[in-house]
Amino acid sequence: MTEQSLHNAEQYMDELLQEDPLLIQIKQTIREKGMPEVSVAPGYGRLLTMLVQLTRAEQVLEIGALGGYSGVCLGRGLPSTGHITSLELQADYAELARQHMTLAGFGEQVEYRIGEAIHSLEQLKQEGKQFDFFFIDADKGNYLNYLEYAITLARPGAIIAGDNLLLRGRTLNPDKNGPAVQAVREFNRRMVTDPRLTGTLLPAYDGLALAMVK
Numbered sequence: 629m630t631e632q633s634l635h636n637a638e639q640y641m642d643e644l645l646q647e648d649p650l651l652i653q654i655k656q657t658i659r660e661k662g663m664p665e666v667s668v669a670p671g672y673g674r675l676l677t678m679l680v681q682l683t684r685a686e687q688v689l690e691i692g693a694l695g696g697y698s699g700v701c702l703g704r705g706l707p708s709t710g711h712i713t714s715l716e717l718q719a720d721y722a723e724l725a726r727q728h729m730t731l732a733g734f735g736e737q738v739e740y741r742i743g744e745a746i747h748s749l750e751q752l753k754q755e756g757k758q759f760d761f762f763f764i765d766a767d768k769g770n771y772l773n774y775l776e777y778a779i780t781l782a783r784p785g786a787i788i789a790g791d792n793l794l795l796r797g798r799t800l801n802p803d804k805n806g807p808a809v810q811a812v813r814e815f816n817r818r819m820v821t822d823p824r825l826t827g828t829l830l831p832a833y834d835g836l837a838l839a840m841v842k
């Protein structure tokens with residue numbers, strides 16, 4: 629497919645998927661506040677909801693909250709007893725995400741840990757926490773570290789999803805070799821070859837890596 633036809637396919641899917649008013653509002657608030665417009669793609673948001681529901685996940689760990697778009701998608705797949713731990717560097721982003729999670733009815737089911745995700749992950753490990761579902765969507769240079777922590781914190785059968793594995797084409801471009809690109813290439817390789825995982829890569833939008841922990 630050409631770049632134009634890929635764009636058309638995504639536009640077609642987005643029109644069919646029809647984001648609901650809350651998801652539209654989240655994106656609008658992010659825009660109005662001048663925050664980065666990098667919420668998960670609508671089709672993958674829907675996939676997150678499906679996967680959480682399908683796997684009957686109870687404990688979800690999100691790395692990178694932004695304005696709560698993916699948080700709402702994850703929450704929609706959870707049972708009322710389920711819980712999301714969300715790691716976010718910026719306190720104001722986490723606060724906005726919390727507001728949106730509250731509007732969605734998940735305010736009591738989410739906990740935000742502010743600061744470098746790597747520190748929060750070490751803390752979660754020390755606390756002996758375990759999770760059924762991971763959504764990795766923060767600074768790309770740390771993706772390998774996040775993957776190792778996810779495997780350590782995973783219950784058997786847990787799902788790990790990692791967003792933006794194509795880095796808007798940089799992953800495929802041999803002239804691009806910065807630290808984030810190299811980290812994501814190695815992350816992708818491990819997601820599909822690490823013997824502790826069964827994984828695959830979905831190339832739509834900016835790419836989503838998916839793996840199950842054996």
Ligand SMILES: C[S@@+](CC[C@H](N)C(=O)[O-])C[C@H]1O[C@@H](n2cnc3c(N)ncnc32)[C@H](O)[C@@H]1O
Nearest residue numbers: 667668692694697698716717744745765766767
């Ligand atoms: C792509 S956005 C997350 C989008 C969100 N998952 C969604 O789909 O709605 C990445 C987020 O990761 C956060 N972030 C970046 N570096 C981080 C770090 N070192 N530790 C924790 N969060 C970080 C950013 O502040 C930003 O909110």
